[in-house]
Amino acid sequence: MIKFDNVSKKYQDGTAAVKSLNLEIKAGEFFVVIGPSGCGKTTMLKMINRLITLSEGTLLINGMRISDYDIHELRWNIGYVLQQIALFPHMSIQENISVVPELRGWSKERIHERVDELLDMVGLDSKTYRNRKPKELSGGQQQRIGVVRALAADPEIILMDEPFSALDPISREKLQEDLYSLQRRIKKTIVFVTHDMKEALKLGDRICVMRDGEVVQVGTPEDIIQRPADEFVRNFVGNDKGSxxxxxxxxxxxxxxxxxxxxxxxxxxxxxxxxxxxxxxxxxxxxxxxxxxxxxxxxxxxxxxxxxxxxxxxxxxxxxxx
The missing domain is CATH 3.10.580.10 (CBS-domain)
Structure with missing residues (x-):
């Protein structure tokens, strides 16, 4: 589905944000990328939708180089959810969700049905919420809208960059549970960046641990807990084999x-x-x-x-x- 083949990102000052990354993310997989600040995880994420251009190597989606896709078509087929919820404040919830479907030329009737479907999917009554402005919603509700906006045009891939880290612990845990349940229904390919190992273990089908622009270990939650690749992973998990x-x-x-x-x-x-x-x-x-x-x-x-x-x-x- 998504393949990094010897991908690197180097900046003009010589900084190497990502170094010779070789990785394959499977279709329908919830793939979590984790590591300390500055390890390259967000750079890796943003290369997928060409917000950051790679310096070396090849990045493919469904066997095709990302540079060969039309940039608009590529991004329309990749939903993107940020930590900074970034809803348009002057637009209603319906208008926020409708942005990409409108760009893709969907009919008003189809968009209306899609908004109802998505709001229902995340437990928000469409009659109550569709005409509200973002400021009238709680932080957790706004982030739910951020998630469904990314799903609006039914993209194959969803990129999520620490989407819950700004929320209070109760809202964060509820959204983690909701996202886990939602993914079991919609089976999207999700690439999820976090620095929270508990979040990674709860959500990920597989977890990629990064350090200094490189992959240290990729594995299931069981692999990461039971067979950490080195002391860095063991310490990052905060658990030991005995427990x-x-x-x-x-x-x-x-x-x-x-x-x-x-x-x-x-x-x-x-x-x-x-x-x-x-x-x-x-x-x-x-x-x-x-x-x-x-x-x-x-x-x-x-x-x-x-x-x-x-x-x-x-x-x-x-x-x-x-």
């Missing part, structure tokens, strides 16, 4: 069964006293597991629940690298 392998009370993670719910016989179970490592190993093959305590299934767990538990229990200070 990953430690016993955990899986009943604290499990979604309880409803009173009238019968656990399906065909689903596998795991003892509540099992380690997080054992749970994730089984969840690579199973969509969910039953958690068993005292001979009875008390609830279910899935991969995301275990990853979120791990992220929430990283060592203090691991989630706010600058």
């Amino acid at each position: 990953f392998e430690a016993m955990a009370d899986l009943s604290r993670i499990a979604e309880p069964l409803r009173k009238d719910e019968i656990f399906p016989d065909q689903l596998k179970t795991i003892p509540a006293s099992s380690s997080l490592k054992d749970a994730l190993a089984l969840l690579t093959k199973e969509e969910k597991l039953g958690v068993e305590a005292q001979g009875a299934v008390i609830g279910t767990i899935n991969r995301q629940a275990v990853i979120q538990y791990l992220a929430d229990h990283l060592k203090e200070g691991s989630g706010g690298h600058e």
Whole structure:
């Protein structure tokens, strides 16, 4: 889908922001890029939609060099969400969402339907919000509009540059959950930049850890936690292998069964006293597991629940690298 082939970005003063980057991002993947400030992650992101031109190498989307695309067509097919929400303050929410569809020549009827669909998708009633101005919305609501504006023309790719970092912790966590659920429905290719490892673990199908313009490690959340490439990654995660392998009370993670719910016989179970490592190993093959305590299934767990538990229990200070 997106391929970096020996891509570098060097500035006239000799600064190398990105060095010989080789990377492939799969279609439909939630790909998180993480690292400290100045590591090159935003430069990498902006090269995808040609906001920054590469100095060396080749960057391809669907097998075609980005330089061979018409710049407008390229950007219309790539949604972009910033930390600075950047809604047009004088325009209504509907007008903000409609910008790219209008540029692409969509009919008014189609745009109207798309605005309704997108607002509903993020839990905002269209009759209530479509004619409001950005200043009439909370920060979290504005960022939701930023996300759906990026989705308006149904692009293949969404770029997100620390989109939630300016929000308060409660709004941020809610938007992380909403985005995770939304991606499971829409299956876009999302490239998401953050400096927060907890956020990366919660959201990413794969995580790319960068330092000094180079890729240090690419892997699933389990890979990053269980098999950090070096001491830098281990310290950045803020976790150690021991805590990953430690016993955990899986009943604290499990979604309880409803009173009238019968656990399906065909689903596998795991003892509540099992380690997080054992749970994730089984969840690579199973969509969910039953958690068993005292001979009875008390609830279910899935991969995301275990990853979120791990992220929430990283060592203090691991989630706010600058």
